Amino acid sequence: MRTSFRPSKKHISDIEKWLSEEWNSKKEGFITDWEMIPEAFEEDRLSVLTKDEKAIAFIVYRVYDEMAVFDIAEMKPSERGKRQAKKFVSDTLDYLRSQDVLVVKLYCSPQNSEGFWSKCGFQKFDIPHNDQINMYKTLVDELKPSKTKQKTQSDKIKLWDCEPHLATRNAPRWIWELEYKEDQKTLIKPIIFPAFYEWQVELEKIDKKITHKIKYFPIDISETGTFMIIDKLENK
Template sequence: MVTGYHIQELCLMLKILQTNLNPSRKHLLQIEKWLSKEYNSGGHQFYGNWNGIVKSFENQNLITIQYEDLVYGFLTFKLDDYVAHIDICVIHSEQRRKGLGKELLDRSTEYFQSFGILVLELFCVPKSSQSTWKRLGFLDFPEFPHNNRISMFKPIVEYLKPNNPGETKQNKILLWECKGYRKERENPKYQWELQFENDGKTLQKPIIQPAYYKWNLQAIINGEIILEEEIERFPNNNVEHGNFLIIRELIV
């Protein structure tokens, strides 16, 4: 009879792994047990984040992947408007390199999309996890001032990708990786060619780009500059800022 964690291969084959959006304290204690064991054996130090994991559990910001009542992995997160911040994603040490991390992330992504989330964000801790996240489709942030962490992101909807700055477009948005007063000495780093829905303001695909809030942004409609300002000073109904430039509509 196959029991315990050794039932893993059977679960994957039969597609009967469960995603639990509301794990119980019993599941939380399982997680504590195997994180503590790994910590004491000199493995990954995720147990050092235990207080944060408990807080995520209490805020219902913890998702587990399991077979019946046996937890194989978990993910903690925060939702912020259109961004899901992934804090911790851990698979049981005996079950790694079997695709469970991708399975957990894919199922969690479907859940986030139900809240209108457009993009995932995380910090690579430990730094050695960067290559793993890249395999899962995450991209590196551009360099931000005063930020030494390895930040990564992954859009989870179809989005408008930048094209080559300098091409002549009647409707476009330009972004400089600098403040407005330095714009004349540098070339724009990103350009998006805009295509609107029938209402003339909603973009057919949203712009999703990590961006420092002091960077300069310029909107051109019908060949004329209609808005030009640092991201944080753009009208709030046009631009969501923070670690991302997210534009879904342009009201002029």
């Protein structure tokens, strides 16, 4: 078995064949989303697992700066249950990590795939106004929220799971104690956290506080969809 990130047109034909067979026999699979697969192939957004030079699994993904999204992932029905899929996913995650991706997210379709993605190290998270089963996996060692409420002199990032007009009534739900590299701007470990873009976030320093919605936060912060990713703090 081999994972390829530059599959051939023959591999695309292999995938189309067994997706069509799956649909004709079980009315299942992703042939209904077929147009996404050749498009990903043309744009180098497709990883393929091959066996005897034939494609037996694929993942369609998109990359947004430091975050990637898995749109479609499927293994050929006759190849399932052979402990190949987890290694294939791991190879794809390793490749994305080499491309400076920090976190990967997906939603489970079908919903019973949640167990498989959990075994691959993905965690479930909720998005307001979204009933899908959303999951994510960080690809680097990230800064974890503090488990203590003791006051310290370090800079902090505080996050509320609500909009600013409600945050005044509640304490922040998560707090990160910041540690910097020598430039005093770049974090030793990045903050990578699923967060709704309307939630309130605050940077607390010894001499000031900066508070706003995530989507308007006036520092060097990467807002990538439903994730707050902070690796450098530089006031604007």
